[in-house]
Amino acid sequence: MVERTVTSRFVYTGQIVKLRIDIVETANRRRATREVVEHADCIAVVPVDEQGNILLVKQYRYAIGKELLEIPAGGIDIGEDAEAAVRREMGEETGFSPKTVKKMGGFYSSPGFCTEYMHLFLATDLMSNRLEAEDTEGITVVRVKPGNIEGLISSGAICDAKSVAGLCMYLRTL
Amino acid sequence: MVERTVTSRFVYTGQIVKLRIDIVETANRRRATREVVEHADCIAVVPVDEQGNILLVKQYRYAIGKELLEIPAGGIDIGEDAEAAVRREMGEETGFSPKTVKKMGGFYSSPGFCTEYMHLFLATDLMSNRLEAEDTEGITVVRVKPGNIEGLISSGAICDAKSVAGLCMYLRTL
Numbered sequence: 001m002v003e004r005t006v007t008s009r010f011v012y013t014g015q016i017v018k019l020r021i022d023i024v025e026t027a028n029r030r031r032a033t034r035e036v037v038e039h040a041d042c043i044a045v046v047p048v049d050e051q052g053n054i055l056l057v058k059q060y061r062y063a064i065g066k067e068l069l070e071i072p073a074g075g076i077d078i079g080e081d082a083e084a085a086v087r088r089e090m091g092e093e094t095g096f097s098p099k100t101v102k103k104m105g106g107f108y109s110s111p112g113f114c115t116e117y118m119h120l121f122l123a124t125d126l127m128s129n130r131l132e133a134e135d136t137e138g139i140t141v142v143r144v145k146p147g148n149i150e151g152l153i154s155s156g157a158i159c160d161a162k163s164v165a166g167l168c169m170y171l172r173t174l
Numbered sequence: 175m176v177e178r179t180v181t182s183r184f185v186y187t188g189q190i191v192k193l194r195i196d197i198v199e200t201a202n203r204r205r206a207t208r209e210v211v212e213h214a215d216c217i218a219v220v221p222v223d224e225q226g227n228i229l230l231v232k233q234y235r236y237a238i239g240k241e242l243l244e245i246p247a248g249g250i251d252i253g254e255d256a257e258a259a260v261r262r263e264m265g266e267e268t269g270f271s272p273k274t275v276k277k278m279g280g281f282y283s284s285p286g287f288c289t290e291y292m293h294l295f296l297a298t299d300l301m302s303n304r305l306e307a308e309d310t311e312g313i314t315v316v317r318v319k320p321g322n323i324e325g326l327i328s329s330g331a332i333c334d335a336k337s338v339a340g341l342c343m344y345l346r347t348l
Contacts (some may be wrong), residue, residue: 061285111235161335168342
């Protein structure tokens with residue numbers, strides 16, 4: 001089933017994505033072109049406070065021209081492990097630092113064309129750590145009761161794949 | 175909150191993705207670069223047979239170099255509506271045509287950098303329509319009882335965001 005790479009060239013190398021065009025030999029020995037968006041692995045986190053509320057972030061997403069309600073997520077810096085990235089992103093995006101961070105799983109974002117894998121975490125024992133950080137500009141934190149999450153997904157208020165997947169994976173554990 | 179586009183240029187225009195580099199003015203009037211992967215809207219479908227089994231497809235994904243177990247999904251052709259794309263993709267990937275197709279919602283794949291929106295459908299009343307279609311090469315259909323889906327997600331056997339999100343959205347309706 002594996003496709004063998006014949007040639008591979010980068011057509012763009014940016015800060016967030018690299019775009020690679022590969023010629024491959026398919027399983028049935030035909031030549032085909034594969035457009036591959038290289039994106040570093042990321043973290044996404046379901047933060048839960050002492051009352052059981054889930055902290056979501058509302059932020060403008062330029063690529064789609066809309067403000068979305070999502071679980072916090074972000075990149076893993078060079079030399080940083082995934083758990084440290086969770087703590088840093090939580091601080092930057094929500095102003096809270098979790099004492100407890102637990103791996104819940106993970107998933108590929110768009111395996112048809114993109115390399116990105118998202119590690120999913122649960123963050124609890126949140127401590128306020130509000131800073132006037134640059135990264136929090138334009139991000140609003142919204143606390144939601146777990147019983148209201150399904151309605152927000154059904155209505156389309158929560159409408160990105162990682163948030164739907166991550167929140168469903170968390171709700172199953174309750 | 176909105177970011178205003180200052181300049182916009184395409185650095186690559188391919189069959190599957192286009193890559194656009196925009197300079198924007200952020201909400202706080204700073205200049206920033208936004209790398210945007212343009213990808214057409216897609217469909218994903220949870221196909222359910224008369225016994226209640228869910229049909230998944232196992233296929234090799236070159237971008238990540240692995241075979242994944244996913245819900246069927248694919249692009250919407252020019253001039254085609256989303257429901258017609260569901261029927262076509264079902265035929266190509268599973269060899270079954272659904273008599274009933276119902277919208278279940280949808281989600282953005284990676285709104286941080288990609289425009290792609292996935293329309294999610296439920297397909298029932300499946301009729302065998304097995305063809306020796308090119309598109310089915312290398313795709314294996316796997317029937318899974320709904321009660322086994324959660325275990326496959328927990329174990330990581332189902333590990334892409336659209337499949338986790340789509341299957342969770344379907345399981346909630348049972």
